[in-house]
Structures are given as C-alpha cells and as structure tokens.
Amino acid sequence: MGVVKEGCYLLFPFVILSLSVPLLPLSVHSQCTKPPIIFNFGDSNSDTGGYVDGLGLNFVPPNGRAYFHHPARRLADGRLMIDFLCESLNTGYLTPYLNSLGPNFTNGANFAIIGSATLPRYVPFSLHVQVSQFLRFRSLSPALVLNGYQDLVADGDFETALYTIDIGQNDLAASFDSLSYPQVIDKIPSFITEIKYAISNIYQRGGKNFWIHNTGPLGCLPQKLASFARNAIELDEHGCLRPLNNAAKIFNTQLRVLCEQLNSQLINATIVYVDIYSIKYDLIANASHHGFDSPLMACCGNGGPPYNYNANITCGRTGYTVCHEGSKFISWDGVHYTEAANAVFASKILSTNYSTPRVNFNFFCNKM
Numbered sequence: 001m002g003v004v005k006e007g008c009y010l011l012f013p014f015v016i017l018s019l020s021v022p023l024l025p026l027s028v029h030s031q032c033t034k035p036p037i038i039f040n041f042g043d044s045n046s047d048t049g050g051y052v053d054g055l056g057l058n059f060v061p062p063n064g065r066a067y068f069h070h071p072a073r074r075l076a077d078g079r080l081m082i083d084f085l086c087e088s089l090n091t092g093y094l095t096p097y098l099n100s101l102g103p104n105f106t107n108g109a110n111f112a113i114i115g116s117a118t119l120p121r122y123v124p125f126s127l128h129v130q131v132s133q134f135l136r137f138r139s140l141s142p143a144l145v146l147n148g149y150q151d152l153v154a155d156g157d158f159e160t161a162l163y164t165i166d167i168g169q170n171d172l173a174a175s176f177d178s179l180s181y182p183q184v185i186d187k188i189p190s191f192i193t194e195i196k197y198a199i200s201n202i203y204q205r206g207g208k209n210f211w212i213h214n215t216g217p218l219g220c221l222p223q224k225l226a227s228f229a230r231n232a233i234e235l236d237e238h239g240c241l242r243p244l245n246n247a248a249k250i251f252n253t254q255l256r257v258l259c260e261q262l263n264s265q266l267i268n269a270t271i272v273y274v275d276i277y278s279i280k281y282d283l284i285a286n287a288s289h290h291g292f293d294s295p296l297m298a299c300c301g302n303g304g305p306p307y308n309y310n311a312n313i314t315c316g317r318t319g320y321t322v323c324h325e326g327s328k329f330i331s332w333d334g335v336h337y338t339e340a341a342n343a344v345f346a347s348k349i350l351s352t353n354y355s356t357p358r359v360n361f362n363f364f365c366n367k368m
C-alpha cells in the first residue's frame with residue numbers, strides 16, 4: 001500500500017499514436033567536462049525506472065511516445081526534468097538503484113520511486129528508505145571498485161557528488177485524502193523534518209552539494225481538480241484549488257527556511273533551494289504565452305473538458321483517449337507533466353532565476 005498512490009497503470013491493449021513533438025531547446029548547455037556524479041531521491045517527478053524495476057511490471061504506451069517511443073519506465077510521454085538536467089551536464093540519464101540487470105552507476109544512481117513520500121518513514125520507498133539504500137550503496141561501492149568492479153562509484157567521488165531531492169507532493173496529496181485543511185497544515189513540519197534528516201545523513205557521510213526542489217502547485221493537477229473542485233469559491237484566478245496550493249506554499253516556505261538553516265549549519269555544504277512551484281505555476285498561468293493550450297486538462301485520460309481525468313479510466317486503461325499534440329499540453333495524465341512542460345521547467349531551472357543561492361546546476365561540475 002502507499003506506493004501506488006498516484007494511480008494504477010495496468011496493462012491493456014490500446015492504440016499508439018506516434019507523433020514527433022518539436023523539442024524545446026534548453027537555454028543552457030554547459031561546458032561541463034567532468035560532470036558531477038548525481039544521486040537523486042524523490043517520487044514520480046524524478047523516477048527514471050525504479051518503480052518498474054522494483055515491481056517487475058511495465059507501463060504501457062502512450063507513455064513515452066514523444067521521445068523514447070516506448071514507455072521507458074517513466075510516467076510521462078517523454079523525458080522528465082531530471083533527464084533534461086542530466087542532458088545539460090552531458091551526463092547520461094540516471095540508472096535506478098533497483099535496476100539489477102547490468103546497471104551502470106558510473107554517473108550516479110536514482111533512488112526516486114513513484115508514489116514515494118517522506119512519511120510514513122519505514123515503508124518502501126519513503127525518503128528514509130531511499131537514503132538508507134544510498135547509505136548502503138555508499139558503504140559497499142568503494143570496496144567493490146577497489147576489487148575491480150566497474151560501473152560503481154569510488155570513495156572520493158561521494159564528496160564531490162550532487163545530491164538532488166524532489167519530494168513532498170505525495171505527502172500533501174495523501175494528507176488531503178483523509179484530513180481537514182488545518183490538520184494537513186499541522187503535519188507539514190513532520191515532512192520537512194524528514195527532508196532535514198535526509199540531508200543531514202548524507203552530509204554526515206561526506207555529501208556536500210545539495211539541490212532541493214520545492215513542491216509544485218498540487219491544486220492545479222487535473223486529478224485533484226476532477227475530484228475536489230466542487231465549488232468555484234475554492235478556485236483561484238487560474239482555476240486551481242486554493243487550499244491545496246496554499247498547503248504547497250506553506251510546505252515550501254518551511255522547506256526554504258530549512259535550506260537556509262542547513263546552509264549556515266553544515267560547514268562547507270551548499271544547499272540550493274529551487275522554486276519549482278513558481279516555475280510550474282507560471283507556466284500554467286501563462287500557458288498560451290508558452291504555446292500551450294488547456295493548462296488544466298490532461299492530454300491522456302478520459303472524460304473530455306474541463307480536466308479530461310477519470311480515476312476509473314486513467315491513461316493507458318481501456319477507454320482512455322489521448323490528445324494529438326502532447327506539446328500543447330502541460331499535464332500528461334492528470335498527475336504527471338508532459339515532456340514539453342518538463343523541458344520548459346528544466347530550462348527555467350537552468351536560468352538560475354529560481355535558485356537560492358543563485359547558482360547554476362553546472363556549478364557542481366568538478367573542477368579539474
């Protein structure tokens with residue numbers, strides 16, 4: 001339980017629409033000659049295959065149609081933000097830690113798993129479990145390298161590695177399923193504490209470079225709108241659910257304070273807080289300016305306008321429909337974003353306009 005929070009993606013036959021989506025250029029391509037090794041922690045926003053590897057299932061088309069031309073173990077029609085960030089450093093896509101078939105961890109490992117949250121702490125694959133997996137990787141990998149194993153990470157490389165975290169969305173989503181708004185707000189500090197433990201644990205084992213994404217506008221997800229939007233009073237000027245977005249903003253304020261505190265407490269550490277909320281909300285608010293239509297409607301789903309989301313007929317299940325031009329949609333399946341949106345998000349991240357302190361992702365390239 002817990003793990004499949006974001007919807008069941010089962011195996012059904014369907015029609016595949018193969019379309020070429022024009023790729024948005026990323027504004028920054030780094031001169032990173034020796035990119036940092038990256039260890040990533042999080043949920044479906046950055047899971048590049050761990051859930052599929054761990055559970056031995058697969059996603060179905062049309063997932064992946066815009067880029068990989070097969071589902072590629074991601075919940076999107078193509079690449080995720082983390083994929084674009086890796087491209088910007090000229091490093092490969094991250095291999096899931098749970099990949100047991102010829103994994104290549106030379107450039108790092110991805111511990112993110114679809115559905116993950118910070119709490120409860122001891123269930124697969126909470127942030128705490130992901131960090132425990134990392135600590136195991138960290139203690140075993142250097143000795144294996146010395147013994148001649150390839151494609152792992154050597155001892156000194158954990159100090160120069162970049163640790164990226166993108167989690168919290170499922171904590172808020174699950175809380176709203178069972179709690180009142182004030183109760184949700186009361187729980188937020190416990191989520192932030194888990195992120196604090198994660199950063200502190202990694203730091204104690206030598207990690208110094210952290211890149212922390214805040215959480216996006218939960219109340220703009222078609223899935224949430226389809227199930228909660230019953231009266232107009234709760235909707236903001238762009239049609240998103242105010243209580244869910246307010247909770248996300250309160251989470252983000254506390255996360256920002258944590259990052260500032262840790263930046264001064266943890267000697268020699270750099271903790272970059274990235275305002276993903278503003279990046280995502282701005283795109284939804286200004287969708288047409290960026291060439292997107294229907295910012296609150298899923299490309300792949302069922303039911304048509306306004307949200308094209310039906311919890312019984314999610315993307316890939318019998319009866320779903322899929323839009324022709326994914327590049328015009330921000331939401332892929334009602335919960336996850338399209339590759340086109342992810343490309344915009346990544347280019348905004350790389351602009352440094354949303355980072356505190358204001359450093360670029362390639363700041364962590366190893367100085368040779």
Ligand SMILES: *[C@@H]1O[C@H](CO)[C@@H](O)[C@H](O)[C@H]1NC(C)=O
Nearest residue numbers: 091092104105106107150151
């Ligand atoms: C693993 O990836 C690195 C670069 O990311 C590459 O140089 C190496 O050849 C890869 N190993 C295998 C076995 O493919």
Ligand SMILES: *[C@@H]1O[C@H](CO)[C@@H](O)[C@H](O)[C@H]1NC(C)=O
Nearest residue numbers: 206207208265266267268269
């Ligand atoms: C911080 O970095 C300096 C310079 O590299 C080093 O001398 C010092 O030991 C480091 N301190 C800690 C606590 O890591």
Ligand SMILES: *[C@@H]1O[C@H](CO)[C@@H](O)[C@H](O)[C@H]1NC(C)=O
Nearest residue numbers: 278281282283284285286289
């Ligand atoms: C939309 O874009 C305008 C102009 O670039 C900007 O001033 C405004 O802040 C944006 N709206 C949101 C909600 O970000």
Ligand SMILES: *[C@@H]1O[C@H](CO)[C@@H](O)[C@H](O)[C@H]1NC(C)=O
Nearest residue numbers: 226302303309310311312313
């Ligand atoms: C989904 O299925 C359940 C059980 O069959 C039903 O009660 C519910 O109304 C359905 N929801 C939608 C949006 O069709």
Ligand SMILES: *[C@@H]1O[C@H](CO)[C@@H](O)[C@H](O)[C@H]1NC(C)=O
Nearest residue numbers: 027347348349350351352353
């Ligand atoms: C970043 O900020 C600068 C200065 O405000 C602006 O010119 C630029 O368009 C911004 N870039 C992005 C991607 O938002």
